[in-house]
Amino acid sequence: MYAIERTRIIKKYLEEHEHAQVHTLSNLLGVSEVTVRRDLEHLEKDGWLTRTHGGAVINQNEIVDPLLEILEEPEDDGSRDEIASVALRMVKDGDVVMLTNGSVNIRLAVKLEERSNLTVLTNDLSIALRISLQDSNKVVLLGGDMDKSEKALFGSMALSNLRKFYVNRLFIEVDGINDNLQMTVNSQEKADLILGSLELSEHSIVVCPSDRFETSAFYRLGKISIAGGIISNSKLNEDYKIRIFNSNIPLFTTVAAFEGSQ
Amino acid sequence: MNPSLPLLELKNVRKHFADFQLDEIDLNLHKGEIHVLIGENGSGKSTLMKLISGWFPPDGGAILYRGEPVQFRSIHEAQRNGIIYLHQDVQSFNNLSVAENVFFGRIPTFWGIRSFVDLQRMLAECQLVFAELKISIDPATQLGNLGYAERQLVAAARGYVSAAELVIFDEPTSAMSEPDRNILFDILSRLNEKGTGIFYISHRMDEIRRIGNRVSVIHKGRIRGTEDCDSVDKSSLLKMMSGDVLKNRYPRIGAAPGPVVMKVKDISLKPILKGVEFHLRRGEILGITGLMGSGRTLLANCLFGIVRPEKGIIEINGEKVSIRHPIEAMSRGISLIPEDRAENGIFVHHNLIQNITTATLPRFRSKGILNESYMRELTQEYVREMSIKPGNTGDIMDTYSGGNQQKVMVSRWLMNLSKIYIMDEPTRGIDAASKVDIYNAMNDMVDKGASIILISSEIEEILGMSDRVLVLAGGRIAAEMNRKEATKERILDFATDEG
Numbered sequence: 001m002y003a004i005e006r007t008r009i010i011k012k013y014l015e016e017h018e019h020a021q022v023h024t025l026s027n028l029l030g031v032s033e034v035t036v037r038r039d040l041e042h043l044e045k046d047g048w049l050t051r052t053h054g055g056a057v058i059n060q061n062e063i064v065d066p067l068l069e070i071l072e073e074p075e076d077d078g079s080r081d082e083i084a085s086v087a088l089r090m091v092k093d094g095d096v097v098m099l100t101n102g103s104v105n106i107r108l109a110v111k112l113e114e115r116s117n118l119t120v121l122t123n124d125l126s127i128a129l130r131i132s133l134q135d136s137n138k139v140v141l142l143g144g145d146m147d148k149s150e151k152a153l154f155g156s157m158a159l160s161n162l163r164k165f166y167v168n169r170l171f172i173e174v175d176g177i178n179d180n181l182q183m184t185v186n187s188q189e190k191a192d193l194i195l196g197s198l199e200l201s202e203h204s205i206v207v208c209p210s211d212r213f214e215t216s217a218f219y220r221l222g223k224i225s226i227a228g229g230i231i232s233n234s235k236l237n238e239d240y241k242i243r244i245f246n247s248n249i250p251l252f253t254t255v256a257a258f259e260g261s262q
Numbered sequence: 263m264n265p266s267l268p269l270l271e272l273k274n275v276r277k278h279f280a281d282f283q284l285d286e287i288d289l290n291l292h293k294g295e296i297h298v299l300i301g302e303n304g305s306g307k308s309t310l311m312k313l314i315s316g317w318f319p320p321d322g323g324a325i326l327y328r329g330e331p332v333q334f335r336s337i338h339e340a341q342r343n344g345i346i347y348l349h350q351d352v353q354s355f356n357n358l359s360v361a362e363n364v365f366f367g368r369i370p371t372f373w374g375i376r377s378f379v380d381l382q383r384m385l386a387e388c389q390l391v392f393a394e395l396k397i398s399i400d401p402a403t404q405l406g407n408l409g410y411a412e413r414q415l416v417a418a419a420r421g422y423v424s425a426a427e428l429v430i431f432d433e434p435t436s437a438m439s440e441p442d443r444n445i446l447f448d449i450l451s452r453l454n455e456k457g458t459g460i461f462y463i464s465h466r467m468d469e470i471r472r473i474g475n476r477v478s479v480i481h482k483g484r485i486r487g488t489e490d491c492d493s494v495d496k497s498s499l500l501k502m503m504s505g506d507v508l509k510n511r512y513p514r515i516g517a518a519p520g521p522v523v524m525k526v527k528d529i530s531l532k533p534i535l536k537g538v539e540f541h542l543r544r545g546e547i548l549g550i551t552g553l554m555g556s557g558r559t560l561l562a563n564c565l566f567g568i569v570r571p572e573k574g575i576i577e578i579n580g581e582k583v584s585i586r587h588p589i590e591a592m593s594r595g596i597s598l599i600p601e602d603r604a605e606n607g608i609f610v611h612h613n614l615i616q617n618i619t620t621a622t623l624p625r626f627r628s629k630g631i632l633n634e635s636y637m638r639e640l641t642q643e644y645v646r647e648m649s650i651k652p653g654n655t656g657d658i659m660d661t662y663s664g665g666n667q668q669k670v671m672v673s674r675w676l677m678n679l680s681k682i683y684i685m686d687e688p689t690r691g692i693d694a695a696s697k698v699d700i701y702n703a704m705n706d707m708v709d710k711g712a713s714i715i716l717i718s719s720e721i722e723e724i725l726g727m728s729d730r731v732l733v734l735a736g737g738r739i740a741a742e743m744n745r746k747e748a749t750k751e752r753i754l755d756f757a758t759d760e761g
Contacts, residue, residue, distance in 0.1 A: 089515045089709060229513065234649055234699065241695035250513040250726075255702040257647035257672075260710045261595065262679040 001029060006039055008068060014049060014058040021055040070126045070151055074103035079209045079233040082254035084108040086231050087171055087207060093117050095168040098197055099127050101152035101190070102173030104207045106130065112137060121165055123153045123193060140165070147187065154189035159196040170201035172227060174208050175217040179239070181224045181247060183208075184217040191219045198226060205229045205252075210236040224249050267329045269293045269459040270314065270428060275323035277313055281691070284310055284483045287323065291428065291459045296450060298470050298491065299463045301480035302503055302754065303554055303719040307463045308349075310480065311430045314461070315347035316340030328427075344427035348417040348434070356406030361388035363405050364420045391423055395452075396445055411438040411533060418449045429453060430461045435469065436555030439533065447473055465553040467496055467758045481505045496755070504721075504750040512726025513698070515705050516745065519729060520544030522580075523713055524682055526565070529574030534560050536737035538574070542682065547704060547714045549728030551721055553757050556734045558717045559601050562686045565715075566598035567591040578682075595681035597621075599671055599688060601717075603664075607671045610660035614650075615641045617659055617670050622677045644673040649699050665696025672700055676707070683707060686717045701727060721750050733757050 084107035099105040101124035116136035131139035144158035176184040234253040268290035275287040316334030334340040388401035474491040479502040486502040524542040534557040563569040567585040600606035645653040733756040741756040
């Protein structure tokens with residue numbers, strides 16, 4: 001295991017437990033106690049922790065490493081990953097794709113590795129970093145004002161950058177859908193960015209896990225029908241399935257019953 | 263009765279059923295008029311005719327017959343008043359002779375008391391009528407031995423001798439040869455000359471001008487318009503028939519289809535199928551539609567070995583195969599999810615696990631015994647993926663909704679791991695949530711390399727889900743169009759043109 005990886009794990013352990021014993025870390029990492037001590041030394045120099053007898057204590061009000069946070073896997077009960085798989089089927093090689101910020105789209109970004117010659121536009125730092133690791137795809141990070149909690153860029157600069165592109169496929173991640181099929185997001189800037197990108201895209205689709213239905217965020221985006229369809233997971237409540245179908249909107253779900261042909 | 267008054271007049275008639283309604287029906291029929299009714303499948307043509315002929319009363323509005331308001335309580339009461347609906351399933355008796363069927367309902371008045379019916383005399387009378395109408399059927403034959411077209415002629419003869427003032431024909435010419443059609447039209451014009459009023463349900467555009475005086479278009483239980491047959495043009499009729507098209511709601515993820523996996527050549531079975539030809543690609547949803555009687559289900563049954571066509575070739579992956587039985591079809595990787603789950607599929611008194619695993623028991627057999635825990639596990643997986651509710655393995659099927667029963671049927675055949683799925687009316691009569699589940703299962707199937715032949719009478723569903731559309735009419739593939747060029751009007755145009 002490389003030092004950088006060990007450092008990440010030690011930091012995570014300390015964030016959770018506040019203090020750590022050298023022998024615990026040595027067992028956890030599968031390296032010698034000497035190696036652990038050396039790592040702790042480095043971290044102390046960086047101001048991360050204070051060494052104690054036989055271990056270390058985390059320094060409180062420590063600034064967390066923003067890069068690590070960006071690359072952290074968003075939480076998932078499986079549904080976000082499945083939704084991303086359905087979304088992936090809609091992307092073809094050579095497409096110009098726009099992903100708005102959110103945890104489903106982060107998963108989709110990882111899966112886009114299976115396609116090539118994509119141009120991916122996004123306002124999400126985490127998505128941009130992930131696409132940048134893919135050899136055959138290009139990423140354009142829209143500029144703008146940084147929303148620190150979402151790790152995403154918003155504002156007029158993001159929108160005016162977006163206008164330079166013709167987007168084939170837009171994936172909109174929303175934060176809530178109520179029983180009138182009204183979509184909501186948690187900031188005005190996010191609503192503006194989504195509405196702006198809708199105007200510039202050929203095909204648009206909403207991604208929204210079933211647990212975000214029946215909840216409302218603060219800012220209203222419009223009805224699902226402003227997009228060309230929606231992807232959710234198959235355990236979505238039947239009433240919503242009926243309502244969406246009867247509103248003449250295609251609802252793609254994550255049914256994966258077929259085991260394949262023999 | 264004032265001769266200028268219509269023979270029959272419907273004013274703002276409505277009738278509501280659980281899943282369908284007739285609304286704001288204004289319609290009239292004059293003596294000696296042939297009034298054609300046209301509309302797509304399920305638009306309400308037959309329901310409207312049943313309402314007129316006493317099958318059920320309207321919920322509102324007025325029916326005037328010979329100028330008087332009427333409300334028939336039964337089909338017999340309507341018949342006593344001179345209204346006869348020649349419906350193929352009703353009042354035709356397979357075990358009786360043709361002559362007895364022709365004179366059914368008239369026997370007492372024609373020959374006095376029923377017990378003194380002289381069969382020989384009735385056969386002779388029938389022979390005379392048939393000679394007059396140029397029908398060449400032996401009156402002594404049992405009705406059950408006749409084909410569809412011949413039965414239609416017998417029914418028409420029954421209408422002719424009935425002395426009814428209003429006769430309703432319901433798609434009599436589907437699957438009828440040209441000479442038989444001429445005989446039928448001759449009967450119609452004779453009735454016409456006698457002053458009989460006729461409603462004629464048809465799906466054939468060419469018949470409208472040939473025999474009709476006026477034509478009314480029904481769409482979703484409403485009369486969209488009534489026109490004179492001489493002046494009406496086909497495109498405006500098609501527009502009225504198709505109405506608003508809701509095709510966006512179908513979730514279809516298109517993909518480039520693969521190589522041809524199935525080729526069908528010259529499938530024929532008299533009198534319905536006359537040389538059906540098409541091919542199917544890997545990962546493709548091929549939609550096949552057509553009007554009632556076009557042979558959609560018969561074709562499906564031929565492909566799955568339930569019915570043996572008179573001739574025709576089926577190739578799977580370039581290899582000519584013989585499919586004489588469903589077991590042979592299944593061994594070739596073909597599954598059929600049949601049209602009528604109540605009749606052909608679901609075992610209502612058996613439980614969920616039995617219903618789901620019944621087509622694939624060999625999968626669960628090891629060393630001569632069934633591995634029940636594997637059966638339960640796999641069933642639970644399908645229940646979860648297909649959102650089958652409530653979904654306990656011991657649930658008895660007759661407690662399930664139609665939609666959940668259908669998802670059980672789909673699961674049963676998915677478990678068979680086939681390459682080609684023939685889905686015949688997979689969403690007919692089920693709730694919208696189950697439809698959404700089944701459409702998404704179809705996407706999953708083709709994404710994993712299976713191919714689907716989607717047979718449906720619902721043109722929107724065909725438009726929404728298919729990569730390519732075939733229109734079956736007159737026993738042949740009348741048209742093929744890809745997803746982009748297919749419209750409801752174009753499909754109806756080909757489907758209604760058999761001439």
